Amino acid sequence: MLxxxxxxxxxxxxxxxxTAIDRLDFSVETGEFVGIVGPSGAGKTxxxxxxxxxxxxxxxxxxxxxKPITEPPVEMAVVFQDYSRSxxxxxxxxxxxxxxLRHGGNRIKDPAAxxxxxxxxxxxxxxxxxxxxxxxxxxxxxxxxxRALAYQPQVLLMDEPFASVDAxxxxxxxxxxxRVREQFGVTIILVTHDIDEAVYMSDRxxxxxxxxxxxxxxxxxxxxxxxxxSATKTLPEYAALRTRVYEEIVAPENRPSHV
Amino acid sequence: xxxxxxxRSGRVVVGATASALMILAAWLFTExxxxxxxxxxxxGQVWTSFRETWLFSHVGSDVWPSLRRMFxxxxxxxxxxxxxxxxxxxxxxxxxMATPVVSFLRSIxxxxxxxxxxxxxxxxxxxxxxxxxxVCCWPIILNTRDGVLELDDTMLASARIYGITGVRRFGLIxxxxxxxxxxxxxxxxxxxxxxxxxxxxxxASVNGIGYFVFLAQQQFAVDDMWAGVILLGLLGVVLNxxxxxxxxxxxxxxxxxxxA
Numbered sequence: 254m255l256x257x258x259x260x261x262x263x264x265x266x267x268x269x270x271x272t273a274i275d276r277l278d279f280s281v282e283t284g285e286f287v288g289i290v291g292p293s294g295a296g297k298t299x300x301x302x303x304x305x306x307x308x309x310x311x312x313x314x315x316x317x318x319x320k321p322i323t324e325p326p327v328e329m330a331v332v333f334q335d336y337s338r339s340x341x342x343x344x345x346x347x348x349x350x351x352x353x354l355r356h357g358g359n360r361i362k363d364p365a366a367x368x369x370x371x372x373x374x375x376x377x378x379x380x381x382x383x384x385x386x387x388x389x390x391x392x393x394x395x396x397x398x399x400r401a402l403a404y405q406p407q408v409l410l411m412d413e414p415f416a417s418v419d420a421x422x423x424x425x426x427x428x429x430x431x432r433v434r435e436q437f438g439v440t441i442i443l444v445t446h447d448i449d450e451a452v453y454m455s456d457r458x459x460x461x462x463x464x465x466x467x468x469x470x471x472x473x474x475x476x477x478x479x480x481x482x483s484a485t486k487t488l489p490e491y492a493a494l495r496t497r498v499y500e501e502i503v504a505p506e507n508r509p510s511h512v
Numbered sequence: 513x514x515x516x517x518x519x520r521s522g523r524v525v526v527g528a529t530a531s532a533l534m535i536l537a538a539w540l541f542t543e544x545x546x547x548x549x550x551x552x553x554x555x556g557q558v559w560t561s562f563r564e565t566w567l568f569s570h571v572g573s574d575v576w577p578s579l580r581r582m583f584x585x586x587x588x589x590x591x592x593x594x595x596x597x598x599x600x601x602x603x604x605x606x607x608x609m610a611t612p613v614v615s616f617l618r619s620i621x622x623x624x625x626x627x628x629x630x631x632x633x634x635x636x637x638x639x640x641x642x643x644x645x646x647v648c649c650w651p652i653i654l655n656t657r658d659g660v661l662e663l664d665d666t667m668l669a670s671a672r673i674y675g676i677t678g679v680r681r682f683g684l685i686x687x688x689x690x691x692x693x694x695x696x697x698x699x700x701x702x703x704x705x706x707x708x709x710x711x712x713x714x715x716a717s718v719n720g721i722g723y724f725v726f727l728a729q730q731q732f733a734v735d736d737m738w739a740g741v742i743l744l745g746l747l748g749v750v751l752n753x754x755x756x757x758x759x760x761x762x763x764x765x766x767x768x769x770x771x772a
Contacts, residue, residue, distance in 0.1 A: 307669055331673045338666040343688040343765040356684060358675020386767040404674060 254440065255281040255304070255408055259313030261465075262299050273299040275465035276313065281408070281442060286434060288451030289444045291461030291469075292502050297444045300461070301412045304442065305331050317408065327358040330401035334413040336393040340385040340400075346372070347381035350400045359404050371403035372396075374433050391422035398430065402437050411443045415450065424482050427454055431480060448502065452495045453480055460501045470501050553735040562739035570724065575743075578709055578720040581637050585644025586705045593649040593701070594694055597656020607657065618650035622708055626715050635716035644708050651704070652697035659693030660686070692766060695759045702755055706748050721747075 260277040263270050273296035281287045291297055302308035304315050306325040315322045317329065325331075333339040340349050350371055354364035361367055372378060375395040385393050394414060401409055411430070415423040431454060434441055445451050451458050455474050462469040474494060476485055485491055516522055538555075545552035553561075566575070600607045625643050633639040663686065671677075671685045713722025725740035 305673060307672065325673045325675065327675060329673070331669075333666050333670065335666050338664045339670045341667070341670075341685060341688070342767070343691075343763075352684065353674030353676065356676055356680045384765050384767075400674075 254283045254318055255442070256316045257300075257304065257313070258316070260300070260303055260310050260315060261312035262296070262303060262308065263311045272465035274303075274461075275467055277461075277466065277468055279459050279468050279471060281440060283407075284438065284440055286431075286441045286443070286454060286456045288455035288458045288474075289442065289461065290446065290448055290451045290458060290498060290502060291466060292463050293446060294464055295461040296464055296466045297446070297461065298412060300466075301331075301410055301442075301444045305329060305410050325358075328407040330404045330406035330409050332394070332397050332401050332409065332411045332414045334416050336390065336397045336417070337385070339397050340393060342385055345382050345384055346377065346388070346396050349385070349396060350403050353400065353404050357404075361405070364403075367403045367405070368399070371399040374402060374436055375399045375429060389422075391418045391426060394418060394426060395429070398426075398433070402433055402439070405437075406439060408440045408442065411441065411445075413445055414443070416446070423450075428480075428482065430454070448495055448498045449486075452476075452491065452498060453482075453485060458494075458498060460498060472498065550732075551734055553738060557735040558738045558742070561733075561735040562742060565724075565736060565739055566743050574719050574721050574724050577637070578713065578722065581640040581712075581720070582644060582705050582709045584637075585641040585709075586648055586701065588641070588645040589648035589652060589701055589705070590698060592645070593652025593697065594656050596649070597653045597694075597697075598660055598690075600653065601657040601660025614650065614653065617646075618654075622647040622704065623711050626712055629712075630716050635718070639716060640709065640712040640720075643712055644705050647708055648701035648705050651700040652694065655693045655697030655700075656690060659690035662693070663689055688765075692763055695755075695763065698755060699752075699759075702751060703748070706744070706751065710744060 257277050257279050261272065261275050263272045265271055277300065279287075289297060289300065299308065303310045304322070306315075306322045306329075309323070317326055320326075341352065344352065347365075347368055350368040351364040353359060354361050354367055369378075369381075372381065375398050377392065377395055377399060380388060380392070385396065388396070394417075398414075414430075415426050418426065427450060430441070433439075443451065443454060452474055458472045458474060459468055460470040460472065461467070472494065476488060476491055476494070516526065542552050542554055546554045546557075600610055622643070625646065626639075629639045629643050633642055667685065667689065671681055676685060709720070710722035710725070713720035714726040717723040721740055721744055725737055725744070728734070728736035728740060
């Protein structure tokens with residue numbers, strides 16, 4: 254459903270030009286969970302901005318259901334890393350979630366019901382009237398996830414969504430996202446620097462190379478579902494996959510000649 | 513005195529006690545001085561003057577004209593300041609063009625503007641309104657401009673992702689985000705407005721509180737003079753309080769500083 258074709262982005266021009274990503278190609282199928290990992294500086298955020306229509310690519314294109322993305326499409330929602338800046342501090346939790354449904358791209362008939370459903374799905378009933386700063390970081394990120402779900406997107410992009418919360422909250426939010434993914438039938442693309450997280454959550458993992466980044470490897474993660482923090486992470490297959498991704502990222506030149 | 517950080521009523525009690533002691537000291541001082549010198553009126557004399565002048569015989573003739581000038585001038589500064597601030601914050605070219613002009617104009621000492629303003633606009637209300645508006649608009653312009661420049665990329669990206677655009681983007685996202693900075697500018701400008709009101713009324717006027725104080729001094733009516741000064745102080749306190757009420761209502765979502 255979402256295709257990245259020959260995607261490249263170069264910042265600046267002439268001698269100072271810096272190519273962040275270079276001729277990326279991959280696709281994401283409906284209902285899939287795709288993790289995108291790469292060494293730091295691999296243009297993950299650039300890729301996400303191009304996929305979401307926030308940034309125009311220099312070459313190539315991203316298509317959603319066959320249509321090229323030039324502006325953020327209504328079929329897409331994004332959860333950013335920094336919840337303290339992505340939520341609107343002057344609105345209550347409820348209004349934050351309802352806002353795109355009342356005043357944004359997807360104006361639906363009953364925003365209040367959609368918001369209530371999404372807030373329930375992320376376990377935030379009872380906090381509707383709070384302001385974002387009154388909640389913990391993990392709870393604020395749940396609000397951002399609820400807002401994205403209430404928007405009823407086909408594709409949900411997540412940019413390092415758990416990088417700003419503590420480890421335990423992180424595990425909870427990972428499982429929460431896997432759960433709502435089934436409930437809302439949404440395709441998810443997760444950009445992360447965390448290899449464990451990408452392997453644990455994804456159906457496939459796209460490994461980017463060092464910049465200028467290309468797709469270095471696409472791995473299918475055929476771990477049993479539903480995933481579980483305790484059971485999945487003790488499987489030898491899990492360990493093998495995460496080691497494989499780790500080697501791809503950290504020491505690509507040493508990897509066995511399986512490509 | 514760490515307990516004062518946590519005790520609101522404690523702060524009130526300490527503040528009230530200190531104020532009472534200072535008033536008592538001033539009272540004793542003026543009582544002793546007034547026996548030998550006419551330039552020190554007693555508290556009783558000042559209070560009598562205050563009651564006879566400001567409650568409420570001169571309200572229509574002096575207080576109201578002063579307040580009207582100030583509100584019109586300050587209001588123009590607020591509206592124009594926010595508008596210009598948004599324009600400068602949104603356009604790099606206009607901002608670069610305006611920066612030297614703004615630095616010069618806002619550096620002119622406010623009182624120095626009065627002679628040219630009198631030449632241009634006479635000694636009526638217009639002079640005071642223009643001078644107040646002119647001087648008060650800079651802090652509002654600069655704070656609004658900075659607020660627009662500080663708008664967060666992630667916040668704006670979120671609005672864009674969810675299709676919040678145009679007028680709705682401005683009213684629902686941009687304006688509330690800049691509002692704390694706008695109020696910072698409004699607070700600074702309010703003190704300037706009161707200052708300029710009084711100055712302009714002393715230099716060129718036929719009524720107003722500033723004119724009254726100046727005239728009382730010229731006529732050696734020291735008790736009237738002090739009564740006018742006290743009224744101006746009270747006015748400043750009340751106006752600042754009213755602005756803080758508006759601010760607290762508009763920014764009621766704002767995270768309290770001690771929660772950060």
